[in-house]
Amino acid sequence: xxxxxxxxxxxxxxxxxxxxxxxxxxxxxxxxxxxxxxxxxxxxxxxxxxxxxxxxxxxxxxxxxxxxxxxxxxxxxxxxxxxxxxxxxxxxxxxxxxxxxxxxxxxxxxxxxxxxxxxxxxx
Numbered sequence: 001x002x003x004x005x006x007x008x009x010x011x012x013x014x015x016x017x018x019x020x021x022x023x024x025x026x027x028x029x030x031x032x033x034x035x036x037x038x039x040x041x042x043x044x045x046x047x048x049x050x051x052x053x054x055x056x057x058x059x060x061x062x063x064x065x066x067x068x069x070x071x072x073x074x075x076x077x078x079x080x081x082x083x084x085x086x087x088x089x090x091x092x093x094x095x096x097x098x099x100x101x102x103x104x105x106x107x108x109x110x111x112x113x114x115x116x117x118x119x120x121x122x123x
Contacts, residue, residue: 012024013049015051018053018057021054040071040072043065044068050085077089
């Protein structure tokens with residue numbers, strides 16, 4: 001695999017350039033690779049960038065729905081929760097990722113502080 005191709009694919013995934021992502025995947029770029037300079041996965045990066053077409057393409061191309069992105073410190077499910085994308089969170093779980101526990105906000109300062117961080121939209 002050519003690292004430069006992976007870098008170009010990664011940038012395209014964040015920017016939403018589906019044609020370029022498809023091109024690199026068709027040329028054998030590994031959708032589950034995390035380049036040592038980036039330590040991030042294309043799937044988590046595209047989720048955080050809210051690139052819906054890219055996310056669904058990467059999953060169809062074999063992206064691991066549970067693979068943690070070290071740079072971001074997030075799994076795909078955690079990234080989906082962070083951006084408030086519950087339908088994707090459910091899809092990732094259906095594909096084999098571990099679900100996150102529901103967030104129950106308390107009445108104290110701790111609950112108020114953290115209640116919005118991981119709340120699913122519509123919850």
